[in-house]
Amino acid sequence: MSQSTLAIGANPATSTFTFGSHAVRIIVRDGEPWFVASDVAAALGYQTAKDAARNLGEHQKGGHILPTPGGDQRVTIINESGLYRLVLRSRKPEAEKFSDWVTGEVLPSIRKTGGYGKPAYDPDQIALAHRAAVIATAKVYQSVFDAVMQAQDWQLNRYMLRFDVTAEDGTVARVKPVDRNAYVMPIDRFHCAIEDSLAVDVQTLTQLASTCTARLGRMAARNVVAAPQQGSLQLR
Template sequence: MELTPFTFDGNAVRVITDEHGEPRFVASDVAKILGYRDAEKMTRRLPVEDRGTRSVGTPGGEQDMTVITEPGLYIAIFGSQVEGAERFKRWIATEVLPAIRKTGGYQVAAALPQDFPSALRALADTAESLAAEQAARAIEAPKAQAWEDFLSANGDYSVNQSAKVLSRRAGTIIGETRLWKWLAEHKWTYRDHSGQRAYQKRIDTGHLVEKSHAPYTDPHTGEEKVRGVQVRITPKGLERLDRGLSGQFELDIEGVA
């Protein structure tokens, strides 16, 4: 477990990156920024799978820290009433998470390039970062909804993660099973011999994507096999589902947002 220190408005925000490269946020740091009385009050509102403890090496030795997942962080932000919650979420979405996923850590200052090729690469990286930031702002401005800030910055989501976020938005528990059922009934997904699949129409409209699972070796034959694909919901798909939830989970599925 790697612990990376961040600073938001003078407050420490410690992020633990697990063996799969996924971030875990130290709950006490998040609770302080979001105005919760304490970390326990914040984390008890979260699903069990989105909170836990991690043992981390610190200058004072190994410590068990209460941490929350990325979906858990979003739920905590949605429940916060402090004025700075919006800005905190935007900072997480546009600066912290992209830095972790690109480099495995938060780089406060980059080393100066030592030669011309290195300088060109650094310039290209800077231009890419600026373009991404401008694109994120262009998406955020017209929507005027806080939750769109992180949706526009963080790629796609599993059906399980999407159900948690949509549940908070709708004010009722949707659950992964119910969401899968709805997706099948409304011709977003179907099941074949390999498992759950996305209809091509929903891929073409940008609501869903399919991602391949990592291959594995059959212990009996030694052959390398593929487990199939995972259906994931895009930010555009989440936005459309969120609009549908406000109408008692009914959508005009023929229309395209």
């Protein structure tokens, strides 16, 4: 029975598996596995990688630079479709076992490592993009704040202003227009303000009372439906 061994080299996109006595290197490119042709050729009984790849389509093979102890080496690689085509053309008895080994052990193992079936994201690039977005957003808010302060009528209007701390331990001002008749207060103080401090006309008070009464009615109806029935009353 063949055994598989996974070894992750210096290049995080390259994995090495062992099929019997043959090492098979796999490169994950754009989320898809590509197999080093010379390794597959040796495992399937082909004389050379060139001999193995001769009958493959152009979309099934390509080139890749692999770092080796003797320096960078350009190798021929084949994709999953090309691999199965070589399996079908192989006369070696172990070809079927090799195919089962790839589909049953190699590919699932690569999926678990996160290198196969998932796009490769660079954490540094993501961090840089996030930082650039934060800086750009801060500049927009600062520009809005500067424009408001430079306007002639800023003292005649109402604005909500807040300051956010940036990644550089600085601050950025955020300003937002507020309606002239808007009030900002905790919800638990709203009823007190309605009672004695807010200037509210009769029509607004009537609408508010109607809304509150309807809300209480809906809440009471839901409570009645949700409450378990304790018994029933029968009239005779």
